[in-house]
Amino acid sequence: MDWTEGYNSEVEYTCGYYPEQSPAQLNLVCAAHGVEPVPLGDGFTYCELGFGRGLTVTALAAAHPRGRFYAADFNPAHVSGARELARAAGLDNLTLLEASFETLADGGHELPGFDFITLHGIYTWVTPANQAHIVRFIDRYLKPGGVVYVSYNAMPGWTAALPLQRLLVEFADTHPDRGDAQFQAGTRLLQRMDALQAGYFTGNPGAKQRLAAIEQGDRHYLVHEYMHRQWQPLYHADVVRDLAAAKLDFAGSSDLSLRYPDLVFDAERLGLIGGMKTPVMRETMKDYLLNTGFRKDVFVRGARRMTSLRQAECLGAATLHLTRPRGETTLKLKLTFGELEGVPGLYEPVLDALAQRPHSIAELRALPALAGQSHANVTQIAVLLTASGQTAIGWGAAGDAAGDTQAALALNRALARLARYGDDHKILCSPALGGGLQASHIERLVYLALSEGLDPDDSDGVGRRVWQAMREQGRYLQKDGVVLQSDADNLAALAPTVRRALTRQLPLWRQLGII
Numbered sequence: 256m257d258w259t260e261g262y263n264s265e266v267e268y269t270c271g272y273y274p275e276q277s278p279a280q281l282n283l284v285c286a287a288h289g290v291e292p293v294p295l296g297d298g299f300t301y302c303e304l305g306f307g308r309g310l311t312v313t314a315l316a317a318a319h320p321r322g323r324f325y326a327a328d329f330n331p332a333h334v335s336g337a338r339e340l341a342r343a344a345g346l347d348n349l350t351l352l353e354a355s356f357e358t359l360a361d362g363g364h365e366l367p368g369f370d371f372i373t374l375h376g377i378y379t380w381v382t383p384a385n386q387a388h389i390v391r392f393i394d395r396y397l398k399p400g401g402v403v404y405v406s407y408n409a410m411p412g413w414t415a416a417l418p419l420q421r422l423l424v425e426f427a428d429t430h431p432d433r434g435d436a437q438f439q440a441g442t443r444l445l446q447r448m449d450a451l452q453a454g455y456f457t458g459n460p461g462a463k464q465r466l467a468a469i470e471q472g473d474r475h476y477l478v479h480e481y482m483h484r485q486w487q488p489l490y491h492a493d494v495v496r497d498l499a500a501a502k503l504d505f506a507g508s509s510d511l512s513l514r515y516p517d518l519v520f521d522a523e524r525l526g527l528i529g530g531m532k533t534p535v536m537r538e539t540m541k542d543y544l545l546n547t548g549f550r551k552d553v554f555v556r557g558a559r560r561m562t563s564l565r566q567a568e569c570l571g572a573a574t575l576h577l578t579r580p581r582g583e584t585t586l587k588l589k590l591t592f593g594e595l596e597g598v599p600g601l602y603e604p605v606l607d608a609l610a611q612r613p614h615s616i617a618e619l620r621a622l623p624a625l626a627g628q629s630h631a632n633v634t635q636i637a638v639l640l641t642a643s644g645q646t647a648i649g650w651g652a653a654g655d656a657a658g659d660t661q662a663a664l665a666l667n668r669a670l671a672r673l674a675r676y677g678d679d680h681k682i683l684c685s686p687a688l689g690g691g692l693q694a695s696h697i698e699r700l701v702y703l704a705l706s707e708g709l710d711p712d713d714s715d716g717v718g719r720r721v722w723q724a725m726r727e728q729g730r731y732l733q734k735d736g737v738v739l740q741s742d743a744d745n746l747a748a749l750a751p752t753v754r755r756a757l758t759r760q761l762p763l764w765r766q767l768g769i770i
Contacts (some may be wrong), residue, residue: 269476270308270679273406273613274647275509275551276373277315277690278322281402283648284553286569286640287514288507291559293402295650295689298322299370302396304359304389305329305377309337309351314684314691316341316349317666320544320659325366327352327359340673340680344666356381356388369396373404378494382485386497403493403503403554408480412548413488415461417444420481427482434478442469467751491538491550504558505534509551512590513541515635519592520544543590567630571617574649575637576687576767580759581610588643595639600624605636609646612766613687647688660768665770671703675724685767692767697749700724701756705770709720711757718753722746 459694604624681689
């Protein structure tokens with residue numbers, strides 16, 4: 256029997272970090288939609304199914320040393336690599352399992368009940384039988400009040416690309432080779448068809464857009480996105496019905512900008528949505544209006560609805576943190592549905608306050624500039640800044656106790672050392688955020704230099720260390736499209752980026768407990 260069951264496992268998945276899977280983000284989604292979140296203060300249990308390279312669950316475990324984390328993947332290459340990273344960080348609260356969904360659902364491993372179970376993308380990449388095993392696992396192990404995150408390729412947004420994916424898989428069957436080579440050959444076929452003005456492309460603008468995205472995308476990711484025999488996008492209604500067997504209720508989307516439909520839809524479209532008789536049909540109508548191709552759904556087992564007073568208290572206690580330097584924030588909020596301009600008189604004072612220190616939403620409401628604003632309005636500012644990627648919510652559970660930052664710092668040193676060999680692990684871990692923060696390759700090499708004892712006031716010395724690591728990898732900078740060859744030219748080109756990391760990023764890292 257083929258252990259892959261139609262899943263393309265020849266190429267390792269990309270090494271991504273997905274903040275939507277963090278307990279902090281999941282609790283924010285629940286609270287913003289009026290559902291009681293999971294308490295984090297006294298520890299909790301968490302499981303990721305299909306963890307890929309394992310960066311997300313490793314960062315979450317390092318940021319929450321009092322939590323117990325489990326993760327499973329059936330690909331031994333993924334498991335081996337993730338275990339190596341966990342060992343390098345000295346994590347003792349993370350268990351990584353090589354196991355199929357069927358084995359897990361059958362109780363083949365001794366596991367606790369879980370407060371959180373998350374799946375990124377995998378649900379629409381596996382067979383219907385494995386989808387059923389996932390639901391059985393959730394039914395068996397999710398605690399009452401527990402939260403499930405499942406993101407998946409969704410309809411109707413994938414409609415135009417269904418024939419494209421089918422052609423790639425069928426063509427691959429006629430070209431025995433590794434998955435990445437098959438994908439490259441299939442891409443060339445699609446490009447030739449497009450050049451010949453095949454009717455599928457001329458009559459299908461969405462297919463041309465997908466082909467353009469394929470041409471620019473990461474091959475490791477795209478093999479996993481397109482090259483599975485059992486690949487099938489799903490409607491929201493399908494997933495709701497599947498998970499109802501595990502007693503799950505839909506809480507809301509992790510795409511927080513959709514929490515405010517009046518910002519997304521005009522009055523006529525809101526009327527159309529409001530005319531639908533069930534929550535499932537209302538979500539479905541939104542998907543058709545937006546042509547949604549990817550959903551980030553949060554479910555709860557036994558959702559407890561909060562009163563408006565309890566919701567205000569819960570969200571008021573949440574802490575808002577900047578995730579980029581104040582000088583690089585913007586009031587042009589880039590959200591899923593487009594760009595929204597924040598009101599300067601409201602958003603600027605919030606960003607100024609956060610530049611000084613993190614603030615709870617209740618503290619933000621007390622700012623003089625926000626006097627007279629309702630709790631709902633201040634919460635909306637915090638949620639939209641978070642949805643735009645400029646802030647993140649913490650709940651005060653991670654990093655409170657003395658010594659709780661040590662696991663995160665150990666992981667960051669390991670991630671910085673890995674930056675000497677490549678640019679895969681694109682984050683650093685923040686105990687304040689309860690997860691990862693995006694960090695460029697150069698920023699992680701700056702972190703490496705600082706962890707080795709270089710003086711942050713010595714920008715030139717840090718720059719030389721960064722360039723040494725880049726040169727060892729054969730990574731040379733460019734200027735005006737020309738690759739720079741000399742040490743002096745590369746150091747000069749690096750200098751502004753290194754200075755920015757030391758003067759802007761370093762203070763933020765300190766505020767977030769990253770260094």
